[in-house]
Amino acid sequence: MSGFINRFIERFPAHWRQVAVFFADLVAVVLAWVLAYGMRFNGAVPPEFMRTGLSACVLILPIHAILFRSFGLYRGIWVFASLPDLVRIVRAVASSLLISVVACVFVGFLPPVPRTIFVLHPVFLLMWMGGSRAAYRLWKEHRRYGDLLARGQPVIILGAGRAGANLVAELSRSPAWRVVGLLDDDPNKIGREISGIKVYGRIDELIAWSFQLKAKHAIVAMPSMSRMARQRAASECLRAGVHAMTLPSIEDVVGGGVQAGQFRDIDLHDLIGRAPIDINTPEVGAMLTGRVVMVTGGGGSIGSELCRQIARFRPAQLVLLEVSEYALYRIHDELRERYPQIEVVPFAGDVRDGMWLEAVFRQYPPSIVFHAAAYKHVPLMEERNAWQAIRNNAFGTYKLAAICVAHRVERFVLVSTDKAVNPTNVMGASKRMAEMICQVMQQGTRSTRFEIVRFGNVIGSAGSVIPKFREQIARGGPVTVTHAEITRYFMSIPEAAQLVLQAAAMGHGGEVFVMDMGEPVRIADLARDLIRLSGFGEDQIRIVYTGLRPGEKLFEELLSDQEETRETHHPKLRVARAREVVPEWLDEVVAWMVQRGIPTDAEVRRDLRRWVPEYTPTTRPGLNVVARSHNENLPAA
Template sequence: MFANRYGIRTFIAFTHDFIAVAVAWWLAYLCRFNFDIPAVSVIFLLQTLPWIVLIQGGAFLWFGLYRGLWRYASLPDLKRIVVAVAVGSVAVTLMLWLFGLLRNVPGAVIMLAPLLLLLIMGGSRLIYRAWKERRLYSLESYEAKLVLILGAGSTAVNLVKALTGSREWHVVGMLDDDPRKLGTRLQGVRVRGMIKELPQWVQKLNVGHVIIAIPSVSRRIHRQALEMCSEIGVKAMTVPSYADLISGKTTVSQIREIQLDDLLGRAPVVLDDDGLHDLLTGKVILVTGAGGSIGSELCRQLVSFEPKHIVFVELSEFSLYTIQEEFLARYPAMSMSFVIGDIKDHARMTQLFTQFHPTVVFHAAAYKHVPLMEQENACQAILNNVLGTYVLAQVAINFAVDKFVLISTDKAVNPVSVMGSSKRLAEMVCQALQQSISKHVNADRDHPTRQTCFVMVRFGNVLGSTGSVIPKFREQIAKGGPITITHPDMTRYFMSIPEAAQLVLQAGLMGGTQGGGEIFVLDMGDPVKIVDLANDLIHLSGLAEGDIRIEFTGLRPGEKIHEELLATSESTLPTPHQKLRIAQACQVDEQWLSELVAWLDKVTVLSDQEVRDELIRWVPEYTHKEVRH
């Protein structure tokens, strides 16, 4: 019956401990009498032993010694055994005293029996665990992947714990640059040498994988490890980021391949969660370009703030279908609408705002590909990026939307391309509309109404976004090369898609502190050479630099060698968030806006060259050059 209730393994463990109690008392008597126990003591021991076993066994059950498995016996299990044996021994002594039998038991037996019981119970569990793990390793070591761990800190130690007994991984050593740890053993794994000695240890131990277990390490260490691994033909992996580990999103055992984000070495974004909840929770949020890289990530970030409803606006049917399938599967409880719509279509936008009454609008819809918009499509770039923004913004004003957040780009700074100029014009449209709103508010202070606050956010390239160099490079690597780069000195600012989306949300919250119309500039860190980026992708693919050829094809129309985050005439103001600053851009007025709108009505019949000629008039910083140093 006991076996049926608690399981056969528990029954066997319990039986083992019962026998251990009897053996411990017998051994204690043997030790006391030098292995020649008097007959009277043998009779007394046999008479009292059943009661001793029952009392001690009751203590074992009371302290839950049978809730775990012997295979995973650990220090907490040993502590429970010590307490259970001590309490049981005290109870046995009291029982003997109450029945007047204590004088018949030698004091040495009272002291020795618990110690011997601890040795038998604890030792048998540890021996079983060691045997089980050795048996697993002997059966599975040929299938498990041999791995070296870079780092010997707390994260590495926790990783070794997590991988103990793993069928997939077998840790054969650790490497760390702290000389005090060299030669020591952590969780049974030896710290064999320094990180720079990785190639020789990989060869010596026949290792096929390396795990970087230093989540706060700089990108320089990640890159060096990646280069060493690619040179010697082993795969480099890493643990989740430090931010994810402390937040509880992931565990240290969730090993993954190194990603480009790790090589950027950017600190995690800290968001004003309370403020964002006030802005977003329980509100209707509309996102244009919701099927794109930034738009879709914005929607993923929005879900955590529990908005009342999210409206996904997208012109591409396939992109909308794809994002719908993802969100319906991942967030079935979220209230959402997926709508086809062209932001230039005033009637359609009015219909959507009438139906949903959004409180916050994130405008991510735009044509962004520089060379594509430069030739044959300049007119469409202006219509979509400028006229579309104006139409959407006017509808937002008419429906008293609280916040209108425009996603801009670093290519709007001193633009040399039609695309960059169109995004700068979109910024100026929002600035002019904000000035118009402020003017009318000041003129009619006696009848205050809800007013729309415009916010613009500029940032550079995001890793892996649609149309970026990352997917293109990966495709070229998969084909065996070559990787094509326009210029050997070309640099770009990069951040991850989640980081960009988080900072857009933060900027949306902070917008309006200076009256609205602010242009927020994201801290993009240091610019990254495209050549270095290509080499990083080669290493991430498990190849060496010499395995894939790099060709330089020359700058394409509208491209710069180096992007900028501020125009020469602009300066910035700090904000409470260390990764956001406010650009002090030149202002435009209502008259400028009315003239621009009149020009936009004619854009549909303009050639590429006519568009470029007109842009000089509307965007003073614009210069049409092939190369800008």
């Protein structure tokens, strides 16, 4: 029977259905008026009052009709009738009541319409109009979704606020999910219900409630909470062994790319829990907008994200230098599609090629250069490629910096690494050497500002440990970790790129900027989190410890022993006072780098101790352990 009624209703076009609802409301006006009179006179209406009542009804009916249309009561869809629709009905009925009272007084009915009628009539009318719409919605939702209540996978929602309540309502219509409970840390909410779903307990009780409610899935619905609170909730999901999902945070929605109602699987960004970056947009915009900006290593992890962030500020030209043809093609194609109004100029080549750099600078003289091109894989550069690390990271920086000075480039920004602090490997020493080259270059020029920005590992960068872990998990394991206690600092690629831009805009020349990398993360814990995020347990995918690799530290540092820091106006950036370098050092080190022949790895490590005093090479490959605490030299808060 209900199916026949539904087909009968939906057979009519939408505008005919609106007309039908309109006339049904007018009938309700008459019925409510008659009912009000019947109740006022206990069912026995005197003839004189009956005549007055019928005349008054003829008068108020067009008033209600006009105002119902004016208030847009028929623009909404009944199946989605909600509180705003009820408010609209109340306003329309109240307005009709006031005008009806005035009209009846103006006409002067004898006997007059009893005042009780004007109290009872709107009450009955509201009950009919609001109740009929609510009943239709309940009937429609039961027909569509009622049979879903016993289906779908059971899921627990973490967070009983507005986002959690909206999610409960949304998932009640989903054939895939069935909400069985909510958890929240607010004691005032525990024991109460949202749309019939009970708030059982605190978030840290997820293990017990997921077992009791037989739920293997959980959704973190806390978009307005702090990032640390969301991180804790995400960690509880992994600890409970449930499939963890999350709603996007407020800052993610404001930043674009996601919608407020979407939920996704929890990833490492949620677990690391770093706060969002707030950059001084006008300051960075003044540096980049309408200027010619060059990015070396533009196809790499950091370089490509720098290009994306720079493009937002509408530079006059964005010049990309990249040795990898494929990486250059990918970022060039992406930027052309996303920012067609910006001229993106791709150049394939090596920053060590001075003649090529000269030709590029003559054709497209930049105002700002971001030097992100580097070899950065520690074990790969430590054995058999040590000299190439020096040639690319240090000599390439020298060639590029010299041409920037010759062409009076305004800013040169070197993207450095925390591995340049007390380096124990060739890669770190080569980056420290690049920093020292920039320090000396700054002493010899006032036309170019040299700025250095250090940071640690970025999540998902090419050659980082996380993609390797994911590949090992996809193969069924084991996941290889070098040491049970090894820790690293992590930040997201967009966060790193934004801080590089902020540091560049703040610099006056010669500064070494150090990023606030937060708390170090144990790589073994990171591996466990990735295994759980992939839906496995450690009994299914093992973690195997392989020993430290050549040149590898247990702990990374952000400042060397000889360095101190001072605060800047940005909370996530500090300025280090690096050890001074005498100008004669540069002449000697350049003569060493342009020597004929290729030295052995042992010779490179031997000579590096002369050029980089902070460098302490490993005594035996794979057994280097830094004894001092990794927190020893962090910037003071």
